[in-house]
Amino acid sequence: xxxxxxxxxxxxxxxxxxxxxxxxxxxxxxxxxxxxxxxxxxxxxxxxxxxxxxxxxxxxxxxxxxxxxxxxxxxxxxxxxxxxxxxxxxxxxxxxxxxxxxxxxxxxxxxxxx
Amino acid sequence: xxxxxxxxxxxxxxxxxxxxxxxxxxxxxxxxxxxxxxxxxxxxxxxxxxxxxxxxxxxxxxxxxxxxxxxxxxxxxxxxxxxxxxxxxxxxxxxxxxxxxxxxxxxxxxxxx
Numbered sequence: 001x002x003x004x005x006x007x008x009x010x011x012x013x014x015x016x017x018x019x020x021x022x023x024x025x026x027x028x029x030x031x032x033x034x035x036x037x038x039x040x041x042x043x044x045x046x047x048x049x050x051x052x053x054x055x056x057x058x059x060x061x062x063x064x065x066x067x068x069x070x071x072x073x074x075x076x077x078x079x080x081x082x083x084x085x086x087x088x089x090x091x092x093x094x095x096x097x098x099x100x101x102x103x104x105x106x107x108x109x110x111x112x113x114x
Numbered sequence: 115x116x117x118x119x120x121x122x123x124x125x126x127x128x129x130x131x132x133x134x135x136x137x138x139x140x141x142x143x144x145x146x147x148x149x150x151x152x153x154x155x156x157x158x159x160x161x162x163x164x165x166x167x168x169x170x171x172x173x174x175x176x177x178x179x180x181x182x183x184x185x186x187x188x189x190x191x192x193x194x195x196x197x198x199x200x201x202x203x204x205x206x207x208x209x210x211x212x213x214x215x216x217x218x219x220x221x222x223x224x225x226x227x
Contacts, residue, residue: 006157034215041122043203043217044158093157095215102148103215105157 002028002098006106013084014114021079021109023050023094029074030096034103035067038091050077050094084113122201124222133191133225137204137218142185146207148215149178149189151200158203161189191223199225 003026013019023033031052036044048069049057056069068080077096081088089112095103127133139147145166150158164171164178164187171178177190187204204218 004157043220046214046216049214095157102160102163104160105150108155108157110155 002026002096002104004094004096004104004106006092006094006109008109009107010110010112012112012114015085016083018080018082019084019111021081021092021094021111023077023079023096023106025075025096025098028096028098030077030098031074033071033077033094033096035069035077035079036093036095038093038108044093047079050079052077081111084111086113089113122220122222124224126224126226127194129194129196129225129227131194133189133194133198133223135189135191135202135221135223137187137189137221139185139187139204139206139218140216141206142182144206144216147178147180147187148205148207149176149187150203150205150217151198152203152220153200161202194223194225196225196227199223 005024007022011019033050035047037047038044046059047062050069050071052071052074058064066082071077091108091110093108095105097103148163149161151161152158162173162176162178164180169180175192179188201220201222203220205215
């Protein structure tokens, strides 16, 4: 199946700092990628849709100025958590569709904000 | 701090038994459904998918059933193995122009030897 990678896999940062998470499609091009957040023992919640060459589309309740998304190329999308606070601590996962429907997920990034 | 997590429903089965995991989806207009398996600390892994013009689809050891009348989806795993222990999520493709997936709450499958 298609491979999606994320970096870093884990990050610990101090409150108030910004953290960048990368999502790459390794063997296919993706004009669209998706960012999810998952709290412990909960399901995945879609945060935003990353579009190559245009602005990201954010889900209701997700602050676009706090979660900056840049889809720099057909194989790379980045999520930057700005001015992170402890409540932003979560598991962030990206996905990309190699075909029109099926989405393949990255391994996730565990963010801990102290 | 972290949000208080919901307790995922757990299905406990004996190794070798068949498992059935159920899911109720929300949007009657959804036309594509996927089952994912998520192991602890990892991203979801694609298992099997089904389109709304089908009511059954089989893979290797897995079968997905779709009942559009009651908006219900199930995943059947034959001869369940310890390696099948994970959280299973159903997802529906709600077309909003961006091919968005909406995930169900998830079910934890615990396989006992």
